[in-house]
Amino acid sequence: MRCYILKILFFTDTHIRGTTPKNRKDVFIDTLEQKFIEIVNIVKENNIDFVLHGGDLFDRPDVSITVASKFAMILDQIPVPLYLISGNHDIYGHNPDTINRTMLGLLDVLGVIKLIKSGEKVILEKNNIKVQLTGQPYVYDIDTPNHLDYYLLKERDNNVNYYIHIVHGMLLDRPFIKGIPYTLIEDIKDTLADITLSGHYHGGFKLTKIDEKYFINPGSLVRITNSLKEIERTPQVILIELDDNIKIKQLPLKTALPGEEVLDRKEIENNLFKSERIFEFKQTIDAALDFEKMDINEVLMEVSTAENVNDEVKREALRRIALIQMKGLTGD
Secondary structure (H helix, E strand, C coil), X not given: CCCCXXXXXXXXXXXXXXXXXXXXXXXXXXXXXHHHHHHHHHHHHCCCCEXXXXXXXXXXXXXXXXXXXXXXXXXXXXXXXXEECCCCCXXXXXXXXXXXXXXXXXXXXXXXXXXXXXXXXXXXXXXXXXXXXXXXXXXXXXXXXXXXXXXXXXXXXXXXCEEEEEEEECEECCCCCCCCCCEEHHHHCCCXXXXXXXXXXXXXEXXXXXXXXXXXXXCCCCCCCCCHHHHHCCCEEEEEEECCCEEEEEEECCCCCCHHHHECCHHHHCCCCCCHHHHHHHHHXXXXXXXXXXXXXXXXXXXXXXXXXXXXXXXXXXXXXXHHHHCCCCCC
16 A cells, blocks of 8 residues: 655636725735735645646736736745646637736746646656646637537546646536536546546536546635625635545635625625526626626627637637737737
8 A cells, every 4th residue: 555645735716916806895915915825834734745726827817017926926935836727817818829928928937837738748746656637728619518628638648646637617517507608527527537627617616526536626716706605605725635545625715704704795785686696697788788898808708608600700809809908018
C-alpha cells in the first residue's frame, strides 16, 4: 500500500476586479483580498502540492495594472505551482487565442500562474504519484450538444495514477433554465478522467460520483448576484488527496461572511409578490432592452447562444467584438 499522499487544492471563478458589484454591501476588492490570503494560508497549512483554478481569475481581460499587480503579489506567495484555464471573462470575444493580449496571459508569461491550453497534457508528480492534468478553456460553443468532446477525456498516458480534466463551461447535475445552453454530468459520464473539475456556473453543484468518477464544481469564490441560492451559499475550496484512493474534502472559507451581510436584497424584497425566477428573468429582459448598459460579457453571451445563426457568422461576430475590445491596446 502506498504511504504517500499528493494534495491538490481547487477553486474557481474569483472574478478579480477593482469595483464593487451593485449587489454587494462591502468593499469587494478588500473582501477578495482576504479570501486570497486565506487560500495562501490553506496551501501552506495543509502542505498542498499543486493548486488548480477553474477559470475567470479576472472579471475582465483588461483589468487595471494596479488591481492585477495587487493580486499577482498575493498569488506569488503560493509556494507551489498554480495551474489554471481561461474563462470567458479572462479573454476577448470568448476566444482563448486572445490570451496573449490579456492580464491573465501576462501573469502566465511572468510565471505567476501556469496556463493550461486545450489539448495540452501536464504531468503532476509528487511522492511517486503521477497525475495527468488536462484542461479546456471557455469557447463560445462549449455547451452545444455536438461539442461534448470539450468535456471528455479520451486519452490516458501510461504509467499515470490519476487523470484530472478541468473545464470552464456550464456543467450541471440537473436540467437548467430553458434557453441557456448547458451540459449535464450524465452526458459525460463516459469520460476517462477520474476527476472532472468545472467552473463557470457560480452556484456550483453537489459533489457527484458516478462509476468511481468524480465531478466537482465548488461554486464561485465570490458571490455577485443577490439570488436566494447565493445568499445561502458559503464560498469554498476543494481539497483533493490522492494515494491509493481519492479523497475529496470541501473547505468553506472562514473569511466568507454570511450572505445576508454582504449581499443587498432590497430589490428582491420589494418584489415579494413575484417568484425569484420571474424577477431574475425580468432583469435579463430589462438589460437586453437597454443595450448601452449591458456588460460586454452579456453581449458576448447573447451572440454565442443566438439560435438559427450560422457558426461561421457567430465566429466572425465574436472576432469583430474582440477586435473592438482590444482597440487602442498597444503591443504585438
